[in-house]
Amino acid sequence: LAAADHDLKPLKASGLTHEQHLAATAREVAGFLRGLQGH
Known part of the structure; x- marks a missing residue:
């Protein structure tokens, strides 16, 4: 998540x-x- 703050809210500029x-x-x-699971 390239454009998120600490609570996973995206930056407005991200459009997400x-x-x-x-x-x-x-x-x-x-x-x-x-x-x-395989480890």
Whole structure:
């Protein structure tokens, strides 16, 4: 998340919504956790 502050709210100039950032974060965390399953 290139344009977010500490609570994942995007900068207005990014054109993204808070909900979009939360969804992207959830996808990234899920992918990370899936990667841990094989270790």
